[in-house]
Amino acid sequence: MKKIIIASTSTLHNGGYLEYLLPNLKLHFKDVTEILFIPYARPSGISHEDYTSKVALAFSEINITIKGIHEFENPIEAVEQAQGIFTGGGNTFLLVSQLYKNNVLLAVEKAVKNGTPYLGTSAGSNICGLTMGTTNDMPIVYPPSFQTFGFVPFNINPHYLDPIEGSTHMGETRETRINEFHQFNSQPVIGLREGSWLEVTGDSIKLKGNLTARIFTRNNAAYEVAPETELNTLK
Amino acid sequence: MKKIIIASTSTLHNGGYLEYLLPNLKLHFKDVTEILFIPYARPSGISHEDYTSKVALAFSEINITIKGIHEFENPIEAVEQAQGIFTGGGNTFLLVSQLYKNNVLLAVEKAVKNGTPYLGTSAGSNICGLTMGTTNDMPIVYPPSFQTFGFVPFNINPHYLDPIEGSTHMGETRETRINEFHQFNSQPVIGLREGSWLEVTGDSIKLKGNLTARIFTRNNAAYEVAPETELNTLK
Numbered sequence: 001m002k003k004i005i006i007a008s009t010s011t012l013h014n015g016g017y018l019e020y021l022l023p024n025l026k027l028h029f030k031d032v033t034e035i036l037f038i039p040y041a042r043p044s045g046i047s048h049e050d051y052t053s054k055v056a057l058a059f060s061e062i063n064i065t066i067k068g069i070h071e072f073e074n075p076i077e078a079v080e081q082a083q084g085i086f087t088g089g090g091n092t093f094l095l096v097s098q099l100y101k102n103n104v105l106l107a108v109e110k111a112v113k114n115g116t117p118y119l120g121t122s123a124g125s126n127i128c129g130l131t132m133g134t135t136n137d138m139p140i141v142y143p144p145s146f147q148t149f150g151f152v153p154f155n156i157n158p159h160y161l162d163p164i165e166g167s168t169h170m171g172e173t174r175e176t177r178i179n180e181f182h183q184f185n186s187q188p189v190i191g192l193r194e195g196s197w198l199e200v201t202g203d204s205i206k207l208k209g210n211l212t213a214r215i216f217t218r219n220n221a222a223y224e225v226a227p228e229t230e231l232n233t234l235k
Numbered sequence: 236m237k238k239i240i241i242a243s244t245s246t247l248h249n250g251g252y253l254e255y256l257l258p259n260l261k262l263h264f265k266d267v268t269e270i271l272f273i274p275y276a277r278p279s280g281i282s283h284e285d286y287t288s289k290v291a292l293a294f295s296e297i298n299i300t301i302k303g304i305h306e307f308e309n310p311i312e313a314v315e316q317a318q319g320i321f322t323g324g325g326n327t328f329l330l331v332s333q334l335y336k337n338n339v340l341l342a343v344e345k346a347v348k349n350g351t352p353y354l355g356t357s358a359g360s361n362i363c364g365l366t367m368g369t370t371n372d373m374p375i376v377y378p379p380s381f382q383t384f385g386f387v388p389f390n391i392n393p394h395y396l397d398p399i400e401g402s403t404h405m406g407e408t409r410e411t412r413i414n415e416f417h418q419f420n421s422q423p424v425i426g427l428r429e430g431s432w433l434e435v436t437g438d439s440i441k442l443k444g445n446l447t448a449r450i451f452t453r454n455n456a457a458y459e460v461a462p463e464t465e466l467n468t469l470k
Contacts, residue, residue, distance in 0.1 A: 013403035044411055045418035091415050093374075133374050138412040139328075139381055140368055141419050146377050159406035168248035170429055171394035176279055177373040180326050183280035184376050194405055 003028065003117040004151050004200035006128045008158045008192035010089050010121035018058040018121075020195065024208075026062045029084045029117055034065045036082035038108075040098035041090025041123040055088060069104070079107040082116055089122025089158075092135035096127060097143040109149050118151070122158045125192070129155040134181055134189050136174075152198065152205055153187065153235035160191030160214060175214075175222065182218040188234050189216040198231070205231040238263065238352040239386055239435035241363045243393045243427035245324050245356035253293040253356075255430065259443075261297045264319045264352055269300045271317035273343075275333035276325025276358040290323060304339070314342040317351055324357025324393075327370035331362060332378040344384045353386070357393050360427070364390040369416055369424050371409075387433065387440055388422065388470035395426030395449060410449075410457065417453040423469050424451040433466070440466040 005021070005028055012020050029035065039051035046054075052068035059066050066086075072078035079085065085108060087095070099105040112118045120128050126135050127148035134157040163173040172180070178189050191214035192198070199206045207213050212224040215234065225231070240256070240263055247255050264270065274286035281289075287303035294301050301321075307313035314320065320343060322330070334340040347353045355363050361370050362383035369392040398408040407415070413424050426449035427433070434441045442448050447459040450469065460466070 009405045011405055013405060042415075042418070043407075045415055091412075094415075094419070133376075135374060136406060138369060138371070138416055139374060140412075140416040142381050146374055159404065161404060161406070169394065169396060170244045170246055170248060171371060171396070172278075177326075177375075180277075180280055180329075181373055181375040183277070184329070 001115050001202040002113060002151065002200050003115060004112060004128065005119045005197055006125040006152070006156060006192075006200065007119070007121045007197035008125065008160065009194040012195055016058070017054060021197070022058075022062055025059075025119065028119065029062075029064055032064060032084040032117060034067060035059060035084040035086050036069055036078055037066045038069050038085065038087040038095075038099075038104075038124070040069075041088060041092065041095035043088070043090035046090075051088060055086065069102075075102050075104050076107045079104055079111050082111065084117045084119070085112065086119040087121075087124030087127065089124055091140055092123040092126050092132050092137045093139050093141050093143055095123045096132050096146070096148060097141045099127070100144045105149070109151075112149070112151060125158045126156050128152060130187050131155060131185070133185060134178060151200060152231075155181075155185070155187050155189045157189055157191045160193045175216075178216045182216065186218050188218075190214070190231070190234070191216065196227075203232055205234075207231060236350050236437040237348060237386065237435050238350060239347060239363065240354045240432055241360040241387070241391060241427075241435065242354070242356045242432035243360065243395065244429040247430055251293070252289060256432070257293075257296055260294075260354065263354065264297075264299055267299060267319040267352060269302060270294060270319040270321050271304055271313055272301045273304050273320065273322040273330075273334075273339075273359070275304075275337075276323060276327065276330035278323070278325035281325075286323060290321065304337075310337050310339050311342045314339055314346050317346065319352045319354070320347065321354040322356075322359030322362065324359055326375055327358040327361050327367050327372045328374050328376050328378055330358045331367050331381070331383060332376045334362070335379045340384070344386075347384070347386060360393050361391050363387060365422050366390060366420070368420060369413060386435060387466075390416070390420070390422050390424040392424055392426045395428045410451075413451045417451065421453050423453075425449070425466070425469070426451065431462075438467055440469070442466060
C-alpha cells in the first residue's frame, strides 16, 4: 500500500529544517529505523555529504538514522532494501537528471508503489507528479526526460505563490505559468502552498496542513480545496 | 555586422506593448520596412495570429509592417529573406522547441550574424545567450536541446528580480538559482532588470536603459554594471 508525504517545502519561515513536519514524520516512518536519503537536488549546490548530514541532524530528533544514496556502490539495491525513502529539495532539473543517470527512477517508483514509505519536499515532491513540467526551478542541466514518478495522477507545483498585489514586475505569475502548461498538457496541477502537504495512503490522496490548495484543470477556472479534501478523483 | 537589441521585457508597468523601446527600434530598424516576427513563445497561450496582430499594431507606430513566420510555407527561406527579425516573449521552452522543430534556429543564427537586425524581448532575449539555462519559465514542453543562438558569449536572465526584502517565501531567490546554474555551467550570466537592454553592434555589447545590471560569474561575487558599460570582454 502506498504511503507517501508530498510536502510543498522542507522549511517554514522562522522554522527549522523539517521542523513543522516532524510529528507527522514520526507516524509516517513509525516502523522505520533508517531512511535512504536522495540528495541529488543539491540546493544552493551543497554537496551530497553536507546535505545528508543536515537531514541526519533533523531526523535524529525522531531517532531515525539517515544514509545517503551516494554512499552505496549499488544505488538500485539501496533503494530495493530501503525501509523508507526521502528525496530532498533543490533543483528539479538536476534531481531528475541524476535519477535517470543513476538508473534509480524506476527502482524508487517500484519500491514506493509496493509500500516503502516515501517523503518528498519541494523538488522531491515535484517528482511525485506525472512530470516535472510544473517545477519553478531553472533548467541548469538538461535531463533525458521530464517524466517523473507519477505517484499521483496529476502534477505538483510546490512553493505555490499567489500573485503579489500591487506588484509592478512584468514577469509571469505562477497562475499564468500553470495556465501555459495547460496549453500543452492535460493533467490537473495542484498548487501546494508552503505549509501544505499531500498524504497518500493506498488509493487516498488527502490535503494536509492548515491552508487551502489551488487546483488547476485544463479549460476550467482554478479553484481552492480545503484541508482534508480527498483528491483521488482528480485526474 | 551584428545589430541586435536584447531587451529584458517588452512592456514596462503602466506602459504599452514595446512603448518604451519604440524610439530605439526606429533607429535599430531604420532601413527596414517589414519585420519577420517569430511568435513561437505564445505568452499565456495566445495564438500565432493574435500575437502577430498585437506586434503589428505596435510597429505600425513606426511605419513597419509585420509578417509572422507561421504565415510562410518555408520558414527557413522567410528567415533568409527577412529585412529584420523580432522574437517575442512567452515561454522559452516552447519557443526553443518550436525553433528546433521548424528547423529555423540555425537559419536565424546565420542571418543575424550576417547583419540582419534582430530584436528579442524576454524569452526572445533569453535565446540570444549561449543556452536557455537561465530562463525563469516553466518547462511546459521538452525541447530537444537547451542550446540557443549564442549572439553574446554569456547567458541572459531577463526580468531580473532582486530578492524581496522581508519576504517569508522559502522558494529560491533569482540569485540563488543563478548560483546553482554556476555549479554546472561556466559562462557568465547577466541579470537584466525590466527597462534594461543590451545593444549589440558588431563586436560591441552595451548595457542600455537607466538601470544597472547584475553580472554573475562562476566562483566570484556578483556585481553591478552601469548603463553604457561595454560588456564584450565578459565571457
